[in-house]
Amino acid sequence: MRTWAILLGGLLVWAGHFFALYGIGEFAGESAASRGAVLLLTASGLAADAVLAWRLLPLSRAGEFMRWRARVALGGLALSALAIVWQALPALIG
Amino acid sequence: MRSETGFDPALYDRFPTKEPRPEGEEEELRRIWCKPKGWEYLTVVNNNYVGIYYLGTAFLFFLMAGVLALLMRAQLAAPMLEILPQATYNQVFTMHGTVMMFLFAVPAVEAAGVLLLPQMLAARDLPFPRLSAYAFWAYAVGGLCFFASIFVGLAPDGGWFMYPPLTSKAYSPGINTDFWLLGIGFIEISAIAGAIEIIVGVLRTRAPGMSLDKMPIFAWAMLVFAVMIVIAFPSIILGTLLLEIERAFNWPFFDAARGGDPLLWQHLFWFFGHPEVYIIFLPAAGMMSMIVATVAKTELVGYRLIVLAMLATGFISFGVWAHHMFTTGMPPMTTGFFSAASMAVSLPAGLQVFSWIATLAIGQRSFNAPGLFVVGSIVIFVTGGLTGVMVAMVPFDWQAHDSYFIVAHLHYVLIGGMVFPLFAAFYYWMPMVSRRALSERLAKWVFALMFAGMNIAFLPMHLAGLQGMPRRVYTYLPGQGFELPNLVSTIGAFMLGLGVLLFLIDLARNFRLAPGGGNAGNVYDGATLEWLPSELYSARSIPVVRSREPLRDDPRLAGDVAKGRHFLPGSATGHRETIVTSPLLAEPQYLQIMPGPSAWPFAAAVFTAGFFLALTVQAYSFAWVSAILAVVSILRWLWETDRPVRDEEVDIGAGIMVPTYVTGPASHGWWTMVILLVVMAMIFIMALFSLAFLASNQPAFWAPPPSMAAGLPIYFLYGAAFLAALAARPLLKRDARWPVGLFFASAFAAGSALWLDWTGWSAAGLAPQASGQGAVIAALQALQAFAVGTGLLMAAYCAARVARGLMTQPRSNTVDLAMLFLCYTAAQGLTGALFGRAIGMT
Ligand code: HEM
Numbered sequence: 001m002r003t004w005a006i007l008l009g010g011l012l013v014w015a016g017h018f019f020a021l022y023g024i025g026e027f028a029g030e031s032a033a034s035r036g037a038v039l040l041l042t043a044s045g046l047a048a049d050a051v052l053a054w055r056l057l058p059l060s061r062a063g064e065f066m067r068w069r070a071r072v073a074l075g076g077l078a079l080s081a082l083a084i085v086w087q088a089l090p091a092l093i094g
Numbered sequence: 095m096r097s098e099t100g101f102d103p104a105l106y107d108r109f110p111t112k113e114p115r116p117e118g119e120e121e122e123l124r125r126i127w128c129k130p131k132g133w134e135y136l137t138v139v140n141n142n143y144v145g146i147y148y149l150g151t152a153f154l155f156f157l158m159a160g161v162l163a164l165l166m167r168a169q170l171a172a173p174m175l176e177i178l179p180q181a182t183y184n185q186v187f188t189m190h191g192t193v194m195m196f197l198f199a200v201p202a203v204e205a206a207g208v209l210l211l212p213q214m215l216a217a218r219d220l221p222f223p224r225l226s227a228y229a230f231w232a233y234a235v236g237g238l239c240f241f242a243s244i245f246v247g248l249a250p251d252g253g254w255f256m257y258p259p260l261t262s263k264a265y266s267p268g269i270n271t272d273f274w275l276l277g278i279g280f281i282e283i284s285a286i287a288g289a290i291e292i293i294v295g296v297l298r299t300r301a302p303g304m305s306l307d308k309m310p311i312f313a314w315a316m317l318v319f320a321v322m323i324v325i326a327f328p329s330i331i332l333g334t335l336l337l338e339i340e341r342a343f344n345w346p347f348f349d350a351a352r353g354g355d356p357l358l359w360q361h362l363f364w365f366f367g368h369p370e371v372y373i374i375f376l377p378a379a380g381m382m383s384m385i386v387a388t389v390a391k392t393e394l395v396g397y398r399l400i401v402l403a404m405l406a407t408g409f410i411s412f413g414v415w416a417h418h419m420f421t422t423g424m425p426p427m428t429t430g431f432f433s434a435a436s437m438a439v440s441l442p443a444g445l446q447v448f449s450w451i452a453t454l455a456i457g458q459r460s461f462n463a464p465g466l467f468v469v470g471s472i473v474i475f476v477t478g479g480l481t482g483v484m485v486a487m488v489p490f491d492w493q494a495h496d497s498y499f500i501v502a503h504l505h506y507v508l509i510g511g512m513v514f515p516l517f518a519a520f521y522y523w524m525p526m527v528s529r530r531a532l533s534e535r536l537a538k539w540v541f542a543l544m545f546a547g548m549n550i551a552f553l554p555m556h557l558a559g560l561q562g563m564p565r566r567v568y569t570y571l572p573g574q575g576f577e578l579p580n581l582v583s584t585i586g587a588f589m590l591g592l593g594v595l596l597f598l599i600d601l602a603r604n605f606r607l608a609p610g611g612g613n614a615g616n617v618y619d620g621a622t623l624e625w626l627p628s629e630l631y632s633a634r635s636i637p638v639v640r641s642r643e644p645l646r647d648d649p650r651l652a653g654d655v656a657k658g659r660h661f662l663p664g665s666a667t668g669h670r671e672t673i674v675t676s677p678l679l680a681e682p683q684y685l686q687i688m689p690g691p692s693a694w695p696f697a698a699a700v701f702t703a704g705f706f707l708a709l710t711v712q713a714y715s716f717a718w719v720s721a722i723l724a725v726v727s728i729l730r731w732l733w734e735t736d737r738p739v740r741d742e743e744v745d746i747g748a749g750i751m752v753p754t755y756v757t758g759p760a761s762h763g764w765w766t767m768v769i770l771l772v773v774m775a776m777i778f779i780m781a782l783f784s785l786a787f788l789a790s791n792q793p794a795f796w797a798p799p800p801s802m803a804a805g806l807p808i809y810f811l812y813g814a815a816f817l818a819a820l821a822a823r824p825l826l827k828r829d830a831r832w833p834v835g836l837f838f839a840s841a842f843a844a845g846s847a848l849w850l851d852w853t854g855w856s857a858a859g860l861a862p863q864a865s866g867q868g869a870v871i872a873a874l875q876a877l878q879a880f881a882v883g884t885g886l887l888m889a890a891y892c893a894a895r896v897a898r899g900l901m902t903q904p905r906s907n908t909v910d911l912a913m914l915f916l917c918y919t920a921a922q923g924l925t926g927a928l929f930g931r932a933i934g935m936t
Contacts, residue, residue, distance in 0.1 A: 003306075003678050011409040018413040018435060025428030027790050034427065063096070065679065068307035068398060075402040083410065083438045090430020 006059070006073045009052045010080035017045040017084050021091070035091050042088040049081045101681035106303055108748035109638045110650075110659035119664035120634060126665055127218075127631035129610050130691065137691040139223035140630055142609040145209025146527060148230045151237070152202035156513075157594070158241060159193040162186050164591050167551070171584040173572040183568035184251035185270070189244050191254030195370065196278055197237045199512055200323075203377035204229075204288045206519060207316040211292065213526070213624035214310050216301035216636045218662075218672040219688060221294050221762050224695045224731055229287040231699030236284070239707050240277035243270070250274035253566060255363050255418075256337070258348040258356045263341045272338065272710045279334035280706040282327045284699075289320035289327075290769045296320075298762045299672055300680040301623065302661055304639035310622045311394065314401050315380025318408040319373055324769060325412065326369040328776035333362035336784070336873060345862045345869035347784070353795025353866035357422060358787055362780060364415035371507065372411040372439075376404055378515035379446050382468055385515075385522050386450045388620045389465040390457020393643065396449040403442035410439040420491045429488055436486035440479060447476060463537030464618065467518035470545045471510050478506025481556070496566075499559025505552045517544070517597070525614035526624055529606040536600045543593030550586025554579035621646035627656045635660035635747065636673055639680070666744035667754060673746060674762055683760060684753045685744055694731030698724050729891060736763075736907050737900065763907040764914070771918045774881065778922055781874050782929050788866040789934045795865045796934045800854040805927050808854070811847035812924040815840045819916035826901070826909050834896050837889035840916045844882045844923055848875065851927050867934070874926045881919040888912040 005012075020041050024034050056074060061067045097103060130138045138144065166186055169178040178186060208226050212219050220226055243249045250270045252261040261271045296317045300309065336347045337359065346352035348359050387394040394400065413435035420429055450472055459465065481503040485491045494500060517540075525531040558579040563570060570576045608614075609630060616625040621643035626633040637660045641647040654660060661682070662673060670688040675681055704720035739754045746752055758764060789796055818840035825833035852875050862872035892912050895901050901908065 008405065008409075011405060015409055015412070018431070021431050022413075022428065025425055025431055027786070030425055030427045065305045065307050071398055072402050072405075075399065076405065079402070079406050079441070083435070083441075086438055087413075087431055087434040090434055091427050 003069060006056065006069060008076065009056075009073060010049055010076035010078070013045055013048045013052070013077075014080040014083050017041055018087060021087065025091075038088055038091040042084055042092070045084040046081055049077045049084070053077045097681065098676045098679040099681045099683060101676075101683075103303075103681075105748070105750055106638045106640075108750075109661070110654040111663075111748050112659075115658040115663055119658060122665055122668075123631045123634070124629065126668070126670055127629070129630065134691060136696050137227075137693045139219075139227045139689070139691055139695065140609075141208050141212045141219050141223065141226060142527070142630055144223070144226045144230050145205055146607065146609070147234070148205030148208055149202060151230075151234045152198050152205050155193050155197040155237060155241070156202070157598075159190050159198060160591060160594060162190040162193070162244075164587060166190065167584040167587040169568060170570075170580050172581065173570050173577060175569060178568060180568045181251065182247075184566075185244060185247070185249040187566055188251050188253055188274075189241070189249050192250065192274065192278065193237075193241060194508070195254060195374075196281055197233075197241070199374040199508065200285055200370070201233055201237075202516060203319065203374060203512070204285060204292070206377060206381065206516075207292050207319070208288065209527070210523065210624055211295055211313060211316060212299070212632055213626075213628060214313060214622055215296070215299055215304065216623045216626065216633055216639075217295065217299035218632050218636075218670065220291050221299055221672070221674070221686060221688070222291050222766070224689050224692055224735075225287055225291050227692075228695035228699050228731075229284045229291070231696050232284040232287070232702055233281055235700055235703040236277060236280045236706065239703060240273060240281070243273045243277075248273060255367060256359075257363075258337060258340075258359050261337065262348065263344075269710060269712070272341065275334045275338040275341075276706045276710045279331055279338070280703065282331050282334075283702075285323055286327055286773055289323035290766055290773075292316050292320040293324070293769055294762050294765050297677040298674050298765065299686075300675050301636050301639045302673065302675055302680055302682050304675075305679045307398075308639055308642045310642075311383040311397065311400055312377070312380035314404055315376045315383075318404045319376045319380075322369050322373050322376070322408050322411070324773055325776055326366045326373065328773055329362050329780045330366035332777050332780045332784075333359060333366070336362075336869075339873065340869070343862070345872065346866055347869050347873070349866070350792075352864070353788065353792045354869065355788055355791050355866065357419070357791070358784055360419050360422065361415070361787065362784070364418045365412070365780070368415045368418065369411045371511075372407050374508065375443075375511040376407060378471075378512040378519075379404070381519045381522075382450060382471060382515045383446070384620075384622065385464045385468055385518050386453045387457075387643075388522070388618050389460060389462065389468060390453050391460075391619070392453060392457035394449065395452040395456065396445070397642065399445050400449055403445040406442040407439065410435060410442065414439055417486060417491075420488050421495045433486055433488050437483060440483055440486075443479060447472060447479075462618070463521035463532065463534055463541070464518040466537070466541040466545075467514050467521065470541060471514035471518065474506055474510025474514060474545075474548060476510070478503055478508075478510050482507060494559060496564055497559035498555045498563045498565055501565050502552045502555035502559060505548075505555075509548055509552075514544075517541075520597075522618060522620075523624070524605065525617045527608060527613060528604065529608045529612055529614060530604040531614045531617050532600050532604050536596060540593050540597045540600065543589050543596065547586045547588070547590030547593055551583050551590055552586070554582045554586075558583075616645075626652050631670075634658050635663040637661070661747040661750075663747060666746060667739070667741060673752070682746060682750065682752055684756045685746060686762060687739065687754060689735055692731055692734070694727050694734075698727035698731060701727055725887070732891075733895075757907055757910055761907055761910070764910055767911045767914045771914065774918065775922070778874075778877055778926070781870065781877060782926070785867070785870045785874070785930065785933050788870060792866055793934075796867055797858065797860060797865070799931045799934055800858045802928075802931050804854060805851070805931055808847045808850050808927045809924060811843045811850070812920045812927070815843035815847065815923070816917050816920035818843060819913050819920065823909055823913045826906070831896055834889065834893045837892055837912055837916060838886075840920065841882060841886040841889050844878075844885065844916070844919050847923055847927070848878050848882055851875065851878075851923075851930075855930075871930055874930060878919075878923050878926055881915075881922055885912075885916045885919045888915055 028034050248270050296313050339345050340347050346354040348354045348356045416432040417436045561575050563576050611629040633655050635655050635658045637655050671685050674683050674686045701720045701724035705717050708717035743751045743753050818836045822833045822836035860868040862868045
C-alpha cells in the first residue's frame with residue numbers, strides 16, 4: 001500500500017483537487033466565495049504536493065526498484081502541480 | 095526494500111539449476127495441459143484458446159461494423175441517394191458506433207491481454223481461467239444476439255450514446271432501445287469480469303523477480319486499463335439500468351417534467367464514455383511501446399516516463415467527461431475546469447508519442463509490417479490529438495459540435511490510436527500463435543491501402559464539418575458544397591476496406607493456429623518473455639527475471655527455460671498450477687492450483703445472455719428460468735473450486751518450498767473480491783451522485799426526507815449485520831459448522847434494515863413513479879436488495895459446503911469471501927440510509 005501511495009501520491013492530490021473544483025462548480029455555483037474556495041483548494045493542493053515531495057526526498061533509494069519508485073513519484077508530483085495550477089486558472093482569471 | 099515478503103532474493107542465484115531433470119516431467123505437463131478434442135473446444139479455459147476465440151470474435155465484429163460503415167459511405171457518396179432509407183440509416187450508424195466501441199475496441203484489447211499476458215509474465219495461465227472463459231462466452235453470445243437485431247429491423251437507432259429524451263419511451267416506443275440498454279449493460283459485465291482477471295493476473299502472477307520496474311510496458315498498460323474499467327464501467331451499467339427501468343416502469347430519472355433530468359444521463363454516460371477512449375487507447379499504446387522497441391532494435395526510450403504517462407492518463411481522463419457537454423449550458427466555471435483538464439490530458443499522451451519517436455530515431459529503423467503500422471499510427475493519432483485540442487477549446491467546440499468535424503476527429507483518434515496499433519500487433523505477435531508469419535510483401539499493400547484510405551476517407555470530413563454538414567444525417571441537398579468531400583470520403587473508405595480484405599486473404603493463406611507448440615517463433619527478435627518457446631502450459635519452466643528485456647540481456651535464458659532449469663519445471667501437485675508472486679517485487683508466495691476445462695462457464699454465459707435477451711423481448715418467464723439456470727451454473731462451477739489440498743507445501747524448484755493454499759489478504763481470491771466490491775461501490779456511488787445531482791438541479795421537486803433520528807434502528811441493524819459477518823471468520827476457524835449461522839444472521843439483519851428503510855420512505859410519501867427523487871431512492875433500495883439477496887445466497891452456499899465437509903479447517907477462502915461481501919453489504923446499506931436522509935434535509 002505504501003509503495004502505491006508513494007507512486008500515486010501526486011495523481012491522487014490532482015484527483016482530489018479536480019473533483020473538489022467540479023463539486024464547487026456544479027453544486028455551489030459561481031460567486032466570489034466559490035472563487036475564494038478554488039484559490040484555497042489550489043494552494044492546499046500545491047502544498048500537499050510540496051509536502052509529499054519533501055517526504056519523498058529522504059526515503060531510501062537503495063536498489064533499482066526504490067530509485068525507480070522515487071523517480072516516478074517525483075514525476076507524478078510535478079505533473080500534478082502543473083495540472084492543478086492549469087485547471088484552477090479558469091476560475092482564478094476567468 | 096530488499097524483500098517484500100521475507101523471501102531471500104539470494105535464492106534466485108540457484109537458477110538456472112544444473113542437475114538433470116527427471117524423465118517424463120515434460121510429458122506430465124503435456125498430459126495435464128492437454129489439447130481439447132471435438133466438443134471440448136467449448137469447454138476450454140486455457141488463455142491460448144480463449145484469447146484466440148476472443149480476439150477472433152472481436153475482429154469479426156470489426157468486420158461487421160466495417161461493412162455497416164461502407165453502407166453508410168455508399169449512401170452518402172452523392173446527394174439524395176436512396177440506398178439506405180432514413181430509418182435504416184439511423185439504425186446503421188447507431189450499430190456501427192456501438193459495435194465498434196463496445197463489441198470491437200474494448201474486447202479486442204482485453205482479448206490481447208488474455209492472450210499475451212500469461213506468456214509475457216511467464217505464468218502458466220491467468221489466475222481465473224474459468225472467469226476468462228465466462229467473460230468470453232457471455233460477450234460472444236450476447237454480442238451476436240445484439241448484432242442480429244439489425245437483420246430484423248429492431249436495431250437501436252438513438253446513436254451510440256443514446257441520449258434521453260430521444261430514447262425515452264415517449265420518443266422511442268419500440269424495443270430497439272431496450273436491445274441497446276440490456277445488450278450493452280450485459281456486455282459491460284463481461285468486460286468487468288475480464289478486467290478483474292487482468293488486474294489480479296498482472297499483480298500476482300508475474301515471474302519471480304519481475305518487480306514493477308521490470309514489468310513489460312504492455313502489462314503496465316493492461317493494469318491501468320483494467321483499473322479504469324473497474325472505475326468507469328459501473329457508471330454506464332447504472333445508467334443503462336436506470337434508463338431501462340424508466341422505460342419499463344415509468345420511474346422518471348431523466349424526465350425533467352417530473353423532477354428527473356436528461357443531463358444526468360449525459361453525466362453517467364460520459365463519466366464512462368470519455369475514459370473509454372483512453373481505455374481503448376492505453377493497451378494499444380502499450381502494444382506500440384513493445385513493438386517500437388523491437389522494430390528499432392533498441393531499448394524503449396523513457397520507460398519510466400511512459401509508466402508515469404499511463405498512470406496520469408488513467409487519472410486525468412476521469413476529469414474530462416463533461417467536455418462532451420460543453421453545449422448543454424453548464425455553468426461557465428465548470429466548463430472552464432473541464433476544458434483545462436481536456437487540454438492537460440494531452441500531456442501524457444504526448445509523452446508517449448515523443449518516446450516512440452525518440453526510440454525510432456535512435457534505433458535502427460526497419461519498415462517491416464509492424465514498423466509500418468507503428469509509424470502510420472503515430473501520424474494518424476497525432477492528427478486526431480491535434481483536432482482534439484482544438485475541440486477542447488469551448489468556443490471552437492460550439493461551432494464544431496455535432497458536425498462532421500467531430501466524426502473526422504473521433505476516427506483519427508480511434509483508428510490511429512487503436513486500429514493501426516492492433517494491426518501492428520497482429521503482424522508482430524502472429525508468429526507466436528501461428529505456424530507461419532503473415533506475408534511481409536502483402537503487408538506493404540495492406541498498409542498502403544489502409545493508410546491512404548484512412549486519410550482520404552476522413553481528412554475531407556473536417557472540411558465538410560467546417561462547411562456545416564451535421565453528423566447523423568442520411569443524406570444532404572445538392573449545391574451546399576458537400577458533394578466533393580463526401581465522394582472523396584467514400585472512395586477512401588472503400589480503399590480502407592480493400593486493405594482489410596487483403597489482410598483477410600493473407601490470414602487465410604498464412605494463419606495456422608499453433609497453440610500446442612510449433613509456432614513460427616521470434617521472427618522479429620523480441621526481447622520479452624512471450625517469445626520463450628512455449629506449449630499449452632506456456633514456457634516449460636518459469637524464469638527468474640533479472641532485467642526488463644530478459645531475452646536480449648541473457649541469450650541463454652530461452653534454452654535454460656526450455657530445459658526446465660528455472661521455477662516449476664514440472665507439475666508439483668499433478669494439477670494445473672502457477673506461482674503466485676507478491677505485487678511489487680514478484681517474490682514467490684504460494685502455488686495456485688488452477689481449475690481445468692469445464693462446461694459450466696459456457697452454460698452460465700449462455701443462460702446469462704438468455705436472461706438479458708428474454709428481458710429485451712419481454713418474455714419474462716423465460717427470463718427468470720434463464721436467470722435461475724445461470725445462477726445454478728455459476729454455483730456449480732464454483733463448487734469444484736477451493737477444494738482441500740493434499741500437500742501443504744511443495745518444492746517449486748531448486749528446493750524452494752511454498753504453500754499450496756493461503757487465505758486472507760495474501761490470497762488472490764481475496765484480491766478479486768475486493769475488486770468486485772470496488773465495482774459494486776462505484777455503481778452505488780454513481781447512484782448517490784445521481785441523487786445529489788437531481789437535488790441540486792431539481793429542488794422544486796424535492797420532498798423532505800425522513801428524519802435522521804428515525805433512522806436509528808436501521809443504522810443499528812446494519813451495524814449488527816457488519817459485526818456478525820466479521821465475527822464469523824475467526825469463529826469458523828475454530829469450528830467449521832455453526833458459525834455459518836452468523837452469515838445468515840448478517841444477511842437477515844441487513845434485509846430487515848432495508849425493509850425498515852423502505853417503509854420509512856414510503857411513510858414519508860415517496861413513490862418511485864412520482865418524482866426523480868422517489869425514483870433514485872427506490873433504485874438505491876433495489877441495489878441494496880440485490881446485495882442482500884446475493885449475501886443470502888452466499889450464506890446458503892457456505893452452509894451447503896459445510897454440510898458436504900468441503901470447508902477445510904482452519905482456513906477457507908470461501909468463508910473469507912462471504913465475510914467480505916456481507917460486511918460490504920452492511921456498509922453500503924448504512925451509507926445509503928444516511929446519504930438519502932442527508933440530501934435535501936431542511
Ligand atoms: C473502417 C473505417 C470506418 C469508416 C469508413 C467509418 C465511417 C463512419 C461513418 C460514415 C459514421 C457516421 C457518421 C454519421 O452519420 O454521423 C461513423 C460513425 C462512427 N464511427 Fe466509424 N467508421 C470507421 C471505423 C470506425 C472505428 C474503427 C471506430 C471505433 C473504434 C468507429 C467509431 C465510430 C463511432 C463511435 C461513430 C459515431 C456513431 C454515432 O454517431 O452514434 N468507426 N463512422
